Amino acid sequence: MVIELIRGVALLLALCYLDSIVQRLPRIGDKGRVVMSGLLYGGICVVGMMAPINLAPGIIFDARSVVLSIAGLYGGPVVGVVAAVIAGGYRLWLGGAGAGVGLCVVLTSMVAGLAYRHFLESRQRRAGVVQLLVFGFIVHALSIGWFMFLPAPAVANVIDRLAVPYLIVFSLATALLGWIVADIRDRLTTERELARATRALRESEEKLRAVVEYSPNGITLKDRAGNFLIVNTTYARWQGASVADMVGKSIADFFPASEAAESVAKDRLVFDSKQVWSGEYMRQFADGNSRHLKIHKVPVALPALGVDAVLTILTDISEAKWTEAQLLRARDEAITASLAKSEFLARMSHEFRTPLNAILGFSEILKQEYFGPLGADRYRDYAKDIHISAELLLELVNDLLDIAAIEGGRIRVDVQAIDIAAAVDQCVRTIIDRLSARGIRLGVDVADGLQPLHADERAVKQILLNLLSNASKFTPKDGVIDIAIRQSDGRTRIVVSDTGVGISGEHLTELRKPFQARGSQPYRSEDGWGLGLTIVQALVELHGGDFGIESELGVGTTVSVDLPTDGNHTGNRAGA
Numbered sequence: 001m002v003i004e005l006i007r008g009v010a011l012l013l014a015l016c017y018l019d020s021i022v023q024r025l026p027r028i029g030d031k032g033r034v035v036m037s038g039l040l041y042g043g044i045c046v047v048g049m050m051a052p053i054n055l056a057p058g059i060i061f062d063a064r065s066v067v068l069s070i071a072g073l074y075g076g077p078v079v080g081v082v083a084a085v086i087a088g089g090y091r092l093w094l095g096g097a098g099a100g101v102g103l104c105v106v107l108t109s110m111v112a113g114l115a116y117r118h119f120l121e122s123r124q125r126r127a128g129v130v131q132l133l134v135f136g137f138i139v140h141a142l143s144i145g146w147f148m149f150l151p152a153p154a155v156a157n158v159i160d161r162l163a164v165p166y167l168i169v170f171s172l173a174t175a176l177l178g179w180i181v182a183d184i185r186d187r188l189t190t191e192r193e194l195a196r197a198t199r200a201l202r203e204s205e206e207k208l209r210a211v212v213e214y215s216p217n218g219i220t221l222k223d224r225a226g227n228f229l230i231v232n233t234t235y236a237r238w239q240g241a242s243v244a245d246m247v248g249k250s251i252a253d254f255f256p257a258s259e260a261a262e263s264v265a266k267d268r269l270v271f272d273s274k275q276v277w278s279g280e281y282m283r284q285f286a287d288g289n290s291r292h293l294k295i296h297k298v299p300v301a302l303p304a305l306g307v308d309a310v311l312t313i314l315t316d317i318s319e320a321k322w323t324e325a326q327l328l329r330a331r332d333e334a335i336t337a338s339l340a341k342s343e344f345l346a347r348m349s350h351e352f353r354t355p356l357n358a359i360l361g362f363s364e365i366l367k368q369e370y371f372g373p374l375g376a377d378r379y380r381d382y383a384k385d386i387h388i389s390a391e392l393l394l395e396l397v398n399d400l401l402d403i404a405a406i407e408g409g410r411i412r413v414d415v416q417a418i419d420i421a422a423a424v425d426q427c428v429r430t431i432i433d434r435l436s437a438r439g440i441r442l443g444v445d446v447a448d449g450l451q452p453l454h455a456d457e458r459a460v461k462q463i464l465l466n467l468l469s470n471a472s473k474f475t476p477k478d479g480v481i482d483i484a485i486r487q488s489d490g491r492t493r494i495v496v497s498d499t500g501v502g503i504s505g506e507h508l509t510e511l512r513k514p515f516q517a518r519g520s521q522p523y524r525s526e527d528g529w530g531l532g533l534t535i536v537q538a539l540v541e542l543h544g545g546d547f548g549i550e551s552e553l554g555v556g557t558t559v560s561v562d563l564p565t566d567g568n569h570t571g572n573r574a575g576a
Contacts, residue, residue: 034075038082041071045087045106049094053162056154058096061162065109066174069139072113073127074181084110097151104146112139129179136174140167218293218314221300224271226251226264229309240286254286267310270297280317292318359386413542415567417452418460420485420492427464428483431472439477442468445484453492454567459539466536467496467559474500474557492565497558503551536561544568 045064052060064087072080084106091102116135120127127135144166147158212219218235222228231246239246239254252260270277277297284290294315302309363386424446435442453460464483471481475498484495533549536559540547543563551557 034078035082037075038071038079039086041067041075041079041083042086045083046090049087049090055157055162056097056151059098059150059154060094060096060102061166063170063173064091065105065139065143066136066170066177068106068109069113069136069174070177070181072110072115073117073135073178074113074185076117077114080110080114097154101146101149104149105143108142108146109139112142127178127182129175132175132178133171135178136171137167139174140170217316218312220312220314221309222251222267222312223309224268226260226267235314238285238287238289238291255283259283266297267312270299270310271308274299290318291316292321413456413459415454416457417454418457420450420453420460421446423457423461424464424483424485427461427468430465431468434469435472435481438472438475439479440472440475441478441480443480443482445482447486450485450487450492451565453563453565455543455563456539459543460563463536463539463561464494466533467494467561470533471496471498471500471557471559474498476500487565490565492563494561494563495558497556499556502553502555502557503549504553533559 045062045067048062048064048067049060052062054060068080068083068087071083075083088103088106091106092099094102112135116127144158144163148155150158212230212232215232216234218238219230219232220228220235221230227248227250228246231243233243236243236246241254246254250260251263254260255263266277266279276299278295280292280294282290282292294317296313298311298313300309300311366386424444428442428444432442468481468483475481479499481496481498486493486495537547540561540563545561545563547562548560549557550560
């Protein structure tokens with residue numbers, strides 16, 4: 001009896017070998033391996049039932065309980081069910097008095113294996129040899145329990161002859177088979193994980209190699225002696241050599257001694273400080289090109305090789321440096337041209353003033369007939385036209401001088417306490433005759449009790465006159481211009497509004513730009529170039545103030561100026 005049981009154990013060992021072969025089949029996939037394992041376990045059960053222990057006609061004993069319990073425990077539901085279907089089907093096909101009990105043993109063994117598997121997984125534990133021995137004892141004790149449903153003579157025979165050897169041998173067989181299967185599965189898992197890790201490492205190496213090889217930057221890895229451990233294709237091409245020619249050689253083999261020593265010194269600095277070093281310098285390479293390089297040196301530890309190394313990344317920025325130089329040259333040329341323009345305007349304007357003063361003086365004499373009456377009224381009209389034109393030209397010259405002084409940084413803000421009400425009164429008296437001649441009414445609203453405004457008096461008066469003059473040019477006959485002065489929160493606010501032609505929204509930004517084409521600037525009259533607002537804005541900014549414009553086409557325009565009353569944002573400084 002024992003020999004037959006041991007023969008069953010030998011069959012189980014064959015199962016282990018065959019199962020390891022199935023698990024290593026490369027092309028069937030995980031699902032295919034599961035199905036084939038189920039077929040294998042079921043087939044082994046069938047083989048065992050072909051040479052069983054015959055206790056009585058139709059009552060047989062074999063190792064199917066061991067196989068099915070291990071199939072459920074290590075194979076899982078699919079392997080266990082497939083094996084149980086095969087084993088149960090064959091046992092029913094054999095028939096006999098023990099067919100029903102045999103089928104119950106098949107199901108009990110498979111279900112016990114699945115239950116123990118679930119128990120271990122839920123607690124994230126593994127079964128050792130002792131646990132497997134206990135598990136085998138329980139499975140076969142349950143099987144003996146099913147034997148009690150056999151006919152009475154067979155039950156007695158089981159208890160007398162089979163129970164003890166059956167429990168001992170098949171419990172040990174279950175522990176042995178489980179330990180071998182678990183070991184095989186662990187080894188296979190380790191092999192697969194190692195294969196995946198090896199494949200991932202190979203892919204990572206290939207990606208890293210591709211990055212290094214195809215990088216447009218020069219990349220090297222050197223040891224403390226300055227020998228090249230890695231050189232990419234770009235750097236080798238710069239040196240007019242191949243990668244194989246450079247690896248293992250020293251930087252001194254490719255550069256003059258002074259340059260090689262400089263590079264080794266920087267590498268040593270990186271080794272000693274363990275800090276990244278960055279810098280730029282020019283270097284002549286063996287391919288005949290001189291390159292302006294941006295260089296990064298990074299300390300790298302290579303414990304597997306037992307050495308420290310420095311990774312050097314060299315970026316060729318020669319083109320960027322050339323572009324930068326061109327931009328700087330263009331900027332310097334633009335600054336020079338702007339200064340030349342401002343100087344030209346200043347000189348030209350000064351040259352205009354001398355003949356203009358003569359024209360104004362003599363035309364005034366003619367107009368006023370200081371030396372006697374002119375011969376005809378038409379002469380008086382001509383003298384008047386000459387005088388008006390000269391005034392307009394002088395006004396333009398003065399504006400050009402102011403623009404040139406502003407752009408050249410020659411305007412200085414001389415801060416002093418100003419009676420703003422008196423300054424407004426002076427400017428109004430200066431321009432009132434011109435407004436009256438054009439039929440324009442002027443409204444003046446200066447608040448009482450204004451504090452002195454600390455600012456440049458000449459600049460403030462020029463701001464007031466430019467705002468009033470500009471408004472008068474674009475206000476038609478019978479129009480209205482209002483000027484208001486208020487103070488609050490440490491600011492003095494000057495507001496000049498008119499009922500003139502107004503400006504559309506898209507043209508507001510153009511008002512502050514000098515020398516724009518006449519057609520692109522609607523807020524410009526026939527007797528001026530619209531430089532007044534540009535000058536106003538520059539003077540306001542020199543005082544640390546704010547300048548704003550609001551306008552509506554066909555309704556009118558409002559210009560506001562805010563200046564710090566105490567002059568904290570100004571001082572004796574040049575405008576720029």
